[in-house]
Amino acid sequence: MADRPETRIDAADRARASAALDTHYAAGRLSTAELDERRAAVTDATSRAELDAIFVDLPDTVAPPAPAARPTRDWSLVVAILLPIVAIVVATTTGSWWWLLLIPAGGMFFAALPTLRKRRR
Numbered sequence: 001m002a003d004r005p006e007t008r009i010d011a012a013d014r015a016r017a018s019a020a021l022d023t024h025y026a027a028g029r030l031s032t033a034e035l036d037e038r039r040a041a042v043t044d045a046t047s048r049a050e051l052d053a054i055f056v057d058l059p060d061t062v063a064p065p066a067p068a069a070r071p072t073r074d075w076s077l078v079v080a081i082l083l084p085i086v087a088i089v090v091a092t093t094t095g096s097w098w099w100l101l102l103i104p105a106g107g108m109f110f111a112a113l114p115t116l117r118k119r120r121r
Helices: 011-026 032-044 048-054 075-094 097-120
Strands: none
Touching: 011 032, 011 048, 032 048, 075 097
8 A cells, every 4th residue: 555645654654764864964965954953853743745845855865764564573482482391391290201302302493493494595
């Protein structure tokens, strides 16, 4: 969905806009006074149109903020942490020590996981 000018912006959009202003400042396109004025305008902006107006006279080499992609969660870390806990609980409740073998087996699997991921790419 394309962003409409009246779309409200969030803190992440403001942070990206501020970083873009820093890049323009570092490239010499803005003076210190202009940078301060535009940063204040970014802080006060509430819509995409207000944010776009701040960048209207600057080249598109640094794009105004775009919506960020959601980070992906690495479930292997969660499983690596929970596996020993589950193994100990199951071994204690069943009275069978064989379940404790899941701990070193899981450790070996998660140690080899980065290599397996590289081969798959």
